Structures are given as C-alpha cells and as structure tokens.
Amino acid sequence: MTELIIIVMGAILVENFVLAQFLGICPFLGVSKKLSTALGMSGAVVFVMTIASAVTWLVNKYLLVGLGLGYLQTIAFILVIAALVQFVEIVLKKLIPPLYRSLGIYLPLITTNCAVLGVALINVKRDYDLLKSVLYSMGAGLGFTLALVLFAGVRERIEQCDIPESLKGLPISLIAAALVSVAFFGFQGLFSN
Amino acid sequence: MIQEILIPASVIGSLGLLFGVGLAYASKKFEVKVDERVAAVREALPGANCGGCGQTGCDGFAEGVVAGTCPVNGCPVGGTELVERLSEILGVKVDMADIKVARVMCAGTYSNCLNKFEYSGIRDCTAAANLYGGPSACSYGCVGLGNCARACPFGAIVMENGLARVIESKCTACTKCVAACPKKIIKMVSNSKEYTVKCSSLDKGGLVRKNCSVGCIGCGKCSKVCPTGTITLHGTLAEIIPDGCTNCGECIKVCPTKSIQRNRCGYVVNVD
Numbered sequence: 001m002t003e004l005i006i007i008v009m010g011a012i013l014v015e016n017f018v019l020a021q022f023l024g025i026c027p028f029l030g031v032s033k034k035l036s037t038a039l040g041m042s043g044a045v046v047f048v049m050t051i052a053s054a055v056t057w058l059v060n061k062y063l064l065v066g067l068g069l070g071y072l073q074t075i076a077f078i079l080v081i082a083a084l085v086q087f088v089e090i091v092l093k094k095l096i097p098p099l100y101r102s103l104g105i106y107l108p109l110i111t112t113n114c115a116v117l118g119v120a121l122i123n124v125k126r127d128y129d130l131l132k133s134v135l136y137s138m139g140a141g142l143g144f145t146l147a148l149v150l151f152a153g154v155r156e157r158i159e160q161c162d163i164p165e166s167l168k169g170l171p172i173s174l175i176a177a178a179l180v181s182v183a184f185f186g187f188q189g190l191f192s193n
Numbered sequence: 194m195i196q197e198i199l200i201p202a203s204v205i206g207s208l209g210l211l212f213g214v215g216l217a218y219a220s221k222k223f224e225v226k227v228d229e230r231v232a233a234v235r236e237a238l239p240g241a242n243c244g245g246c247g248q249t250g251c252d253g254f255a256e257g258v259v260a261g262t263c264p265v266n267g268c269p270v271g272g273t274e275l276v277e278r279l280s281e282i283l284g285v286k287v288d289m290a291d292i293k294v295a296r297v298m299c300a301g302t303y304s305n306c307l308n309k310f311e312y313s314g315i316r317d318c319t320a321a322a323n324l325y326g327g328p329s330a331c332s333y334g335c336v337g338l339g340n341c342a343r344a345c346p347f348g349a350i351v352m353e354n355g356l357a358r359v360i361e362s363k364c365t366a367c368t369k370c371v372a373a374c375p376k377k378i379i380k381m382v383s384n385s386k387e388y389t390v391k392c393s394s395l396d397k398g399g400l401v402r403k404n405c406s407v408g409c410i411g412c413g414k415c416s417k418v419c420p421t422g423t424i425t426l427h428g429t430l431a432e433i434i435p436d437g438c439t440n441c442g443e444c445i446k447v448c449p450t451k452s453i454q455r456n457r458c459g460y461v462v463n464v465d
Contacts, residue, residue: 083212083215093225
C-alpha cells in the first residue's frame with residue numbers, strides 16, 4: 001500500500017512530468033494562458049493517460065513481449081494512443097456530451113502529447129504491473145494538472161505586470177516556467193529509497 | 194530470415210487494421226445525429242471563424258442559431274443577405290429594424306467629469322479600475338483607457354477625450370466590448386431607439402452633480418414629461434424602457450444636465 005502511495009505522490013511531485021522530466025512542454029506553454037483552458041486540457045490528459053496506460057500495458061504484455069517484438073513499443077504505443085483517443089472522443093460525444101464539450105478541442109490534441117507516450121514507455125521500462133502502471137499514469141496526469149494550473153496562475157499574474165518590452169510574451173513565460181521548475185526540484189529526495 | 198520482417202510488419206499492420214475497423218464500427222454505432230438545419234446553416238455562413246458573433250466559431254454559431262440561443266442576425270460578416278438566407282432555412286421572420294448596437298452609458302469625458310487622481314499605470318481599464326475604482330471621480334463611469342476599443346474586432350469604438358464612443362453604423366453587436374468593460378457600462382440596445390440616458394451613476398444627485406456635469410441626478414423631470422410613461426427612476430438614475438419609447442424627444446428637452454442624449458444610426462432617420 002505504501003509503495004502505491006509513493007508511486008502516485010512520486011509521479012505528481014518528485015517526477016512531475018512537466019517540471020522535472022520536461023515532457024509535454026508544448027501544451028504546458030500553449031494552453032496555460034487561462035486557468036479555464038488549463039483545467040480543460042489537464043482533465044483530458046488525466047483521462048487519456050490513465051486509459052492509455054492500461055491498454056498499452058496489455059498490448060505490451062500479451063502481444064509485443066509474447067511475440068518477442070519489444071522493439072516495436074514506440075510505434076505500437078503511438079498507434080494505440082491515437083486509436084484510443086479517437087475512440088474515446090466518439091464514445092464521449094455520444095454518451096457524455098457535457099464532458100465532451102468541456103474537453104473540446106483538447107481531446108484530439110492529446111494524441112500528439114509526448115507525455116502520454118512517455119508515461120507508457122516508462123511503465124514498461126520499470127516493469128510495473130497493471131495496477132502500478134495505471135496509478136503511476138494517473139499520478140503523472142495529476143502532476144501535469146498541478147503544473148498547468150500553477151503556471152496558469154503565474155501567467156495570469158504576469159499579464160497584469162509591467163514587463164520590459166524585450167521580454168513580453170513567450171520569453172517571460174519561459175523564465176517563469178524555469179523558476180517554477182527549479183522550485184519543484186525541492187521535492188527531489190522526498191521519498192528516499 | 195524473411196519472417197523477421199514479416200511478423201513485425203503483419204503485427205503492426207493487423208493492429209492498425211483492427212483499430213481501423215473498430216473505430217469505423219464505433220463511429221457507426223455511436224453516431225450522433227446532427228440536426229440537418231445546423232449543417233444547412235453552417236453551409237450558409239461565411240466560414241471565417243472570426244468569432245465576431247461571440248461564439249467560438251461558425252460551428253458554434255450555427256448550433257446556437259438553430260437552438261435559439263443566438264440571434265439570426267448575429268453574424269456580422271454575412272450582412273443582410275445572410276440574414277435572409279438563414280431566416281429561409283429556419284422558417285422565421287426577422288425584423289430587420291431591430292438590430293442591436295452597443296451604447297456606452299456614460300458621457301463623462303475628461304472635460305465633463307472630475308479626476309480623483311492622476312493615473313500613470315499601465316494603459317488598461319481593468320488595471321486602472323482596480324486602483325481605488327479608477328482615476329475618474331465617478332466610480333461608475335468610463336475609465337477611458339480603451340479596453341473596449343481594443344476588444345472591438347470591427348473598429349467601431351473610438352476613444353474621444355477619455356470617453357468611449359460607439360460608431361453605431363460599424364457596430365455588429367458582437368458584445369465583445371460589453372465583456373471587456375470593467376465598469377459594465379456598455380449596454381446592448383435596439384438601434385431604432387434614439388434617446389438614451391448616458392449615465393450609469395447610482396450616486397446621490399448632489400454627489401453626481403459635484404463630480405460630473407452631465408451625470409443623471411435623478412430629478413425625475415424626464416419621467417414626468419414622457420407621454421408614454423416609459424421612463425422610470427431607479428433611485429437617482431433614470432432609465433428609458435425601450436419597449437415603450439416612441440422617439441418623441443420630450444425627455445431630452447427637459448433634462449437639466451443633458452445626460453439624456455440622442456444617437457442616430459443609419460437605419461432610422463427622423464426629420465424634425
């Protein structure tokens with residue numbers, strides 16, 4: 001039980017996908033301008049990551065490893081994630097329209113989010129079982145949410161500030177992102193093992 | 194030897210095929226029926242996705258029109274032709290005279306309204322308004338730093354002497370300025386109504402008089418003189434109820450502070 005909690009908390013804080021592993025930087029900078037869009041994107045990422053990790057785990061275990069085709073992981077996982085996102089979109093549109101509307105454009109965008117592929121590959125590399133994979137992925141998604149929401153708050157404050165002309169826009173955002181990332185390095189060594 | 198190539202290729206190929214068939218089946222099985230009229234309306238729209246209607250794009254507007262949440266004449270790009278086309282598709286009649294425009298409910302230019310302090314922060318109404326309610330002595334009035342003018346995609350708002358003015362012939366009722374104004378003094382009104390109380394102050398008459406030479410002091414003369422009784426007083430602020438107003442212009446003659454003003458737009462021209 002302790003191990004599972006450590007996996008989840010570790011994925012959120014210590015190994016934060018955006019701020020410590022630098023995966024999924026594109027959506028991190030792209031949709032963190034407003035808190036509401038940041039929440040929409042994060043919700044979609046948590047959702048897709050959790051499902052994708054379970055499916056990729058099954059594909060890896062019973063198809064790729066079984067046939068000795070471990071080297072096809074990357075391409076097979078991308079295929080799985082892309083198909084899965086499409087499928088989830090179709091199903092959500094029919095069954096849960098409010099959720100579909102709130103996720104909106106972010107759902108198809110996640111297909112190309114490297115954090116989703118990253119989490120699937122890390123699960124394999126670390127030999128996690130199905131439960132651990134799903135929990136780690138959920139933690140990774142929540143960590144992504146935390147990073148995005150924190151940073152959206154920072155950016156909304158930056159908007160109101162008087163910034164030197166040469167730093168306006170993306171430069172000041174990158175500096176702010178670096179500072180937030182440095183702050184997250186304080187979590188390194190939170191769990192010693 | 195050849196197997197080493199064939200097996201991985203067939204595994205990935207069949208995986209792809211499986212997903213493809215699965216998705217095709219799912220899209221049939223979970224198909225969402227789209228209202229035919231939405232598609233027809235979408236077809237008729239310009240398709241520029243400019244967001245001028247206040248929706249996320251043409252798709253959102255098409256859905257809104259069919260659902261009845263957006264006005265049929267809400268697309269600023271399509272113009273009269275589009276309105277006719279849409280009313281044909283939807284089978285509704287649209288009164289062309291009843292086109293909304295934005296009006297700034299304040300007449301406090303720099304020369305009319307006193308200053309509380311000199312503001313030298315960033316040129317943004319929201320930022321200025323957060324600082325003790327803004328530099329203007331009247332806490333209800335136009336801040337004058339032009340958030341609405343910057344928000345207007347059609348260049349229909351100009352800043353004149355610290356006051357926003359809507360050029361009504363250019364206004365397309367996209368309501369972006371209404372959302373941009375931190376003081377919430379821009380209102381959507383029917384363009385056929387010429388007379389508006391250009392004041393939003395809820396302060397007591399004496400205070401209004403002290404701060405601003407054109408503020409409504411709530412004397413009630415207009416409401417007494419109005420032949421159709423459509424002017425009501427909310428505390429110390431007069432309001433012309435659009436439904437009853439006949440554009441007679443009696444109110445403007447008696448208003449002592451000239452806070453009732455006349456707007457004329459291209460559609461309705463009265464000869465007096």
